[in-house]
Amino acid sequence: MGGSTASEEVASMAEELGALIAQRGWVLLNGGRNRGVMAASARGAKRAGGAVIGILPDRDTGQASPDLDVAVVTGMGDGRNLINVLSSDVVIACPGALGTMCEVVLALNCGKRVILLGWEGWPQLEPYRRRGALVLAGSPSQAVDHVSTALAEHKASG
Amino acid sequence: MGGSTASEEVASMAEELGALIAQRGWVLLNGGRNRGVMAASARGAKRAGGAVIGILPDRDTGQASPDLDVAVVTGMGDGRNLINVLSSDVVIACPGALGTMCEVVLALNCGKRVILLGWEGWPQLEPYRRRGALVLAGSPSQAVDHVSTALAEHKASG
Amino acid sequence: MGGSTASEEVASMAEELGALIAQRGWVLLNGGRNRGVMAASARGAKRAGGAVIGILPDRDTGQASPDLDVAVVTGMGDGRNLINVLSSDVVIACPGALGTMCEVVLALNCGKRVILLGWEGWPQLEPYRRRGALVLAGSPSQAVDHVSTALAEHKASG
Amino acid sequence: MGGSTASEEVASMAEELGALIAQRGWVLLNGGRNRGVMAASARGAKRAGGAVIGILPDRDTGQASPDLDVAVVTGMGDGRNLINVLSSDVVIACPGALGTMCEVVLALNCGKRVILLGWEGWPQLEPYRRRGALVLAGSPSQAVDHVSTALAEHKASG
Numbered sequence: 001m002g003g004s005t006a007s008e009e010v011a012s013m014a015e016e017l018g019a020l021i022a023q024r025g026w027v028l029l030n031g032g033r034n035r036g037v038m039a040a041s042a043r044g045a046k047r048a049g050g051a052v053i054g055i056l057p058d059r060d061t062g063q064a065s066p067d068l069d070v071a072v073v074t075g076m077g078d079g080r081n082l083i084n085v086l087s088s089d090v091v092i093a094c095p096g097a098l099g100t101m102c103e104v105v106l107a108l109n110c111g112k113r114v115i116l117l118g119w120e121g122w123p124q125l126e127p128y129r130r131r132g133a134l135v136l137a138g139s140p141s142q143a144v145d146h147v148s149t150a151l152a153e154h155k156a157s158g
Numbered sequence: 159m160g161g162s163t164a165s166e167e168v169a170s171m172a173e174e175l176g177a178l179i180a181q182r183g184w185v186l187l188n189g190g191r192n193r194g195v196m197a198a199s200a201r202g203a204k205r206a207g208g209a210v211i212g213i214l215p216d217r218d219t220g221q222a223s224p225d226l227d228v229a230v231v232t233g234m235g236d237g238r239n240l241i242n243v244l245s246s247d248v249v250i251a252c253p254g255a256l257g258t259m260c261e262v263v264l265a266l267n268c269g270k271r272v273i274l275l276g277w278e279g280w281p282q283l284e285p286y287r288r289r290g291a292l293v294l295a296g297s298p299s300q301a302v303d304h305v306s307t308a309l310a311e312h313k314a315s316g
Numbered sequence: 317m318g319g320s321t322a323s324e325e326v327a328s329m330a331e332e333l334g335a336l337i338a339q340r341g342w343v344l345l346n347g348g349r350n351r352g353v354m355a356a357s358a359r360g361a362k363r364a365g366g367a368v369i370g371i372l373p374d375r376d377t378g379q380a381s382p383d384l385d386v387a388v389v390t391g392m393g394d395g396r397n398l399i400n401v402l403s404s405d406v407v408i409a410c411p412g413a414l415g416t417m418c419e420v421v422l423a424l425n426c427g428k429r430v431i432l433l434g435w436e437g438w439p440q441l442e443p444y445r446r447r448g449a450l451v452l453a454g455s456p457s458q459a460v461d462h463v464s465t466a467l468a469e470h471k472a473s474g
Numbered sequence: 475m476g477g478s479t480a481s482e483e484v485a486s487m488a489e490e491l492g493a494l495i496a497q498r499g500w501v502l503l504n505g506g507r508n509r510g511v512m513a514a515s516a517r518g519a520k521r522a523g524g525a526v527i528g529i530l531p532d533r534d535t536g537q538a539s540p541d542l543d544v545a546v547v548t549g550m551g552d553g554r555n556l557i558n559v560l561s562s563d564v565v566i567a568c569p570g571a572l573g574t575m576c577e578v579v580l581a582l583n584c585g586k587r588v589i590l591l592g593w594e595g596w597p598q599l600e601p602y603r604r605r606g607a608l609v610l611a612g613s614p615s616q617a618v619d620h621v622s623t624a625l626a627e628h629k630a631s632g
Contacts, residue, residue, distance in 0.1 A: 105260040
């Protein structure tokens, strides 16, 4: 997850993250549009040979990223954010604005592990960080390491 | 908006808030269930002779508050939170957990004025407070005064 | 329910239906937009002093009928049709196109009583007509009589 | 699309259909649950080496088919049917009950080509059959031939 507009720095981080997700053999799921963190992470995953699912807010694929393997067309606007979160095993949030903040909160509310990549701490969510539901990562490679840990714990407990 | 569980203190504040909303002649719209802030505010509004609309997450009215005039049955779970926000002219958030935090963020993201009643500040949202999109209220009567201001400004600008 | 475009004859039938619903003291719930069967039935109900709830497909109230007491703003496009159906005690379908046909089928699928007003029979749904889930009405006053019956049966069985 | 319960005959037809879809190199998208036409078509596609996306009505994957490559978790109940339809290039409807009928009508309403596999005609939709929006198929291989034609026409016109 992440902003629909992204600085060059954030976009390049998202692209690297997409590539690392693909190299681990995971499916990348994001908001599917052709801009911001969504487009950059999809491009990175695709170039690294991975699979990408985009959950679009629109009623058609006119604004879809060209790097999607499957476009899920919801016609629900931001209502699709809950679907993104429910469909993810682990949520990685790149810097974004209110939409991304909302996905972080939704994800914690659904009991998903959340990894904040390139965000400063967020005092209101400190209790979630303390109990391990929320993790801070300083780089894409740190973020995917946290995903591995989360999936391993999930498997062990499930 | 507010928690689906509420302390006695918060519930009594929500009930007073509902009554004040009704006395101003406004329609109270909330999440519609028979517990927490939803139930308390509906009860307050109803006793004061007001109208209450509940937007239920469920597929039926089995868990609806008895004080609703109209129950909108969405069958969408927490996906209904976006509908609550989009349908409101102004959003008042009583203390709650992640679900309420998410509604606050959603509301700001949709450009709605948000009034936090009985919450401490929330550093991440400080820029929104500074530009007046988010307002803190210390009591139900302060909250409805803020609503009046917001509606007057809205009318003037619209 | 009914078409978003309506002939003069259908619109006048919908307006009369709205008035009769209001006179019985029921709340009229429809799709909320300012055209077709929605607008006509809302106008009829409003003029007769009734309450009208519109469940809008849009993200704002720009296309809302002026006769709504409450506009529920879903931002979900046609996804809101299921909400219309789930929120209704009884569904009356005026003539419409595919969208209305879909609401009829959705309503039967949710176990709601459906009254077809001004439609010819529909062979595929004959089994539902035979067991009383679907009823044909030749006029608005016949339709509201069927609603009374349905509500009485519902109350008796509930 | 198709019923969540299916006779042995229909299930075997759905399984063959899934296999043929996979052999053409298309992605199979269905409702994702572990029963009826959904489960059978997913099994067929998977065994033939294809990719399967399931759009689940539930809040988790507890009732998901074991043959999905990606489970999209909507938490929206039957509200997810519109997403199924919007996300499909062509809709094939195996025999089902009201839920499937509704998806057929939704699909026509969204301008999608619909192929009815193993259904008798449906008089109300005859106008759509006449103009080619709705096609009847007598066997899975006929159905995928119709899909090929639809995709070729789509490409030519798009």
